[in-house]
Amino acid sequence: MNAKSNPHYQTLVNHFQSISHFEHLSALGDWDQATMMPMGGGEARGAAMAELAKHIHSLKTAPMLAQTISEADELPLTEQQKANLTEMRYQYLQANVVPSELVVAKTKAAYHCEHAWREQRSNNDWQGFKPNLENLMSLAKEEANIRAEAQNVSPYDALLDKFEPGMTTASLEQIFGNLKSWLPQLIQQVQDKQKSEASFTIPTASAESQARLGREIMNILDFDFNHGRLDISSHPFCGGVASDVRLTTRYDEGDFTSGLMGIVHETGHAKYEQGLPLAWRGQPAGLARSMALHESQSLFCEMQVGRGPAFLKLIEPYLSSLLGSQLTHDQLTNIYTRVTPGLIRVDADEVTYPCHILLRFEAEKALVSGELAVADLPEFWSSQMQSLLGINTDGDYKNGCMQDIHWAVGELGYFPSYTLGAMYAAQFRNAMECELGCMESLINSGKLSSVMGWLNDKIWSQGSLLSIDELMRQSTGETLNPEHFKKHLIGRYL
């Protein structure tokens, strides 16, 4: 199949290649802003980034696209080209469905709300935050309604679809309903089991030595430093582009353990990016499949591999030589699998984390449907935290409903990706072990690379060439099956 046999498709390929070039620059601007840019550069950068976003939006909504996509569909295409065309159509629809005045209004409100939130959060100022959030939520609901109408689904389904194409409220209610039926009890059991365990003193470590350690760990995970780098930012992320992945973390000199696992987590994201199919770079089919699948790769690295005894045994000598740590891998395993219900999602352990997501899923659903008013959010939060984790959060907005940036920037529908990712990760591990045998044994015998190789073959190198369900079927023999996650938690923690 060549360009001549389907010139319309070729036109689209060129157009989306252009878009990806501008998105490359957008990723660079974001990374630089978080890692390098001096404060005073923010205003001009913000204006430049807004101009760039406008330009990218205009390319994604180019008037010729609708017809060219239809025409390309009527001429011969390979299966992979068809997959690419499907992704092009999806991107086009996503960009076109929301009127640009609403995009602009929401972007402005989000900018204002986030800016104020940074200060209001540290002041525990719910009364100040509330009107901003109300304003932003009403715009987010307007967006959800428009998307819902265009896709003929419910408003919250339309939001879920932005991050996890095909995911529905109904599926999530089933998946999360099941989770809710056994997780709180499991947490109680794990806590009972762990309550007699000793605690360990964690040695202090300079940011420089932690960064050196981080690079060693990234090397162990076979991160390609010819196509990426590690830097510092106040909120760790994995940015950049597939050919140049920009990973960031932060270092707590009093406790290296969280920064270290943060690097392992982000390296999981990075490996997915670096492993995306070379032949499809710059095309929609060459992108990561979904946000939940992205999270599945970071959580595979962090939760399945990183917190397991074999990996911790592997890195123990580096901790000793680079940080002067005397922690054994048994002690490290103990530290990294300690379960403690807490207020903050991003600090949560593997077992309690899903409770934070269950709460947010219920809240978002109710906010979008109108059953829950923004004003009633703190009360809703308190009662859920009490019932899910047994924690009283009354009056603590800062560490309660104001803790995440997501709502403060008007992003709804993203949270479920975290727990879906954890479930996908457990399912991948199960399928991998059916093929390759016990993963802990593989790592113990120096074969971490075959673990990475399996992920590369089954997931990374597939880009978006398969639907999520098809990717899951081809890699694990079944679509999403949350039982593997339950089995994993019980196996590791009970």
Add this chain to the structure above:
Amino acid sequence: MNAKSNPHYQTLVNHFQSISHFEHLSALGDWDQATMMPMGGGEARGAAMAELAKHIHSLKTAPMLAQTISEADELPLTEQQKANLTEMRYQYLQANVVPSELVVAKTKAAYHCEHAWREQRSNNDWQGFKPNLENLMSLAKEEANIRAEAQNVSPYDALLDKFEPGMTTASLEQIFGNLKSWLPQLIQQVQDKQKSEASFTIPTASAESQARLGREIMNILDFDFNHGRLDISSHPFCGGVASDVRLTTRYDEGDFTSGLMGIVHETGHAKYEQGLPLAWRGQPAGLARSMALHESQSLFCEMQVGRGPAFLKLIEPYLSSLLGSQLTHDQLTNIYTRVTPGLIRVDADEVTYPCHILLRFEAEKALVSGELAVADLPEFWSSQMQSLLGINTDGDYKNGCMQDIHWAVGELGYFPSYTLGAMYAAQFRNAMECELGCMESLINSGKLSSVMGWLNDKIWSQGSLLSIDELMRQSTGETLNPEHFKKHLIGRYL
């Protein structure tokens, strides 16, 4: 004068503001490429930057511009708005005169030639470089001819005008002819005078300690770190945008003196950028006036201020505390004013530097007119080096005509800016001293800030609101007068 009274002008302001946003991203991409980007990211970045350049070019050649500029000119404008319109017209003409096929062909040839040059230069491979340079030169000449016809000037004048608007071959022949009449003899006299001077041992210094020192020196020069940063690149430059100036240098652990003066030099460029008029940010009138004036500011910092005894006395304690240097400011002054004819332009001292420019000016003129063939360049080089600096360069292409990147990327007409800059700098100092008194005394009495303040008032804050001649007249009472440079060299070196 408001937007309503001249809507066409307002349209142009918005359009050029857009262009500046994309140029902001272009500057960021360049800086990142030189300082941060891993090698493997180069290909995708190159493609993204080419796409961005194409987009910027399309904005600068937008079909509506010609008419809108004419229409704006017919309605009321303030003097400053008129100056801005003049710069807009200039940018439009510069971008439109060369057909885009030629721009593309030259960009490709330049990319190829530069890439090969990096290797060929280190191998002293003139025979390999020659055909690439011939090809690129013929495209550069084609560009020069097209510009010449459009501007009704000679081809080399058209190239000069790109960097120093209004500068002509005739003026340069007069200025440089005069220089040539006294400089070689001066060099001889200075060498005779310096031949009995002692030499000093320069202590080794780690890159980290040199970077710490560099930041201290930048603070002394009042560099605004809220609007800029210092990093490392193999070729020092001053990039970024006015609100976020990205300065780079390199460190030689065996000799800190060149890296240090490199930072002072680039800080001079940076101060100009940081001092550009805030009200005109993003508009053509808010940009630096010309390349020679830019160089005048870096050379003012480096040559007039940086290598003078008062400044060296000021920084002596920092060298001692941060590098453990025991060099006195007298010894530093001696080191920083040592005159030694050498092969390499960028390593040349203040006195011999113009000889390197004289040679390149003659060569470029002859290459563009066709009087000199690329094949005859090495011979031309040798004979000029012999007569100007008494150095034999036969067969040493690497340190001869292959040493600079400029021709390897097809850039002709830039070199004179360096020496024009040195001349402007000496003229500024003279005018400043007429107003404020002896600069060395000012620095000695802790008033470096009044020196900087003068430059800010007279030059930086003017952006491109005045023509070069008018800027010179308002700041120094006369247009370019090379006598001040001669006086400066004689005063400092004889």
